[in-house]
Amino acid sequence: MAKIKSIEKGFCSLCGRALLPNEGYGRLRDGGHICSLCTGKIRVMYPLSLTWDKKGNEVRHDPIEELSPEEAGKALENVIAYTEELRAKYDHHNAAFAVESVTTEKGGFLKPPIIYACGRVIYGCFDPEDKARLLHKGSASDITLTGIKRLEFYGAGVSDCQGTGGNSCALVFSGKNLACEAGDLIVRD
């Protein structure tokens, strides 16, 4: 007999999709749940904030969990207009990333250093191998991303993650004589 997949948490409060444990889902203030797709769509309006306690344990603050189903539904309706406003604010780039801290690593013999720009995707998405531009103090440098990494308390971690709007992550790239520091922007067109 075929195994029947169990649907543990019922259905998404916003779109009605079945919530599958392997896809992940979010919680709302009233205890209802929203699916990973709806969470991903409105994340840009409600960025996840990650901090770490003294022992290095991740402390997540997710503003989506404070929304009522009505507020979350409104967010889903408004997210395209919201993102368009952000795009206008950032010169209509397809994606923008705010650099909050930077770590570097030696690139090996005759290779430029590897730069881990830690911060937050303001909107849009970044993927490995994307061509992007680093905007540093009025100068723009072309870069090619080599990875998108999860943040850990010490900086960029080793595991990959998605560089989508509202999420914190590290963009990885390398290049000769590149200066990158907190306050810089990385954009993709």
Ligand SMILES: [Zn+2]
């Ligand atoms: Zn949904």
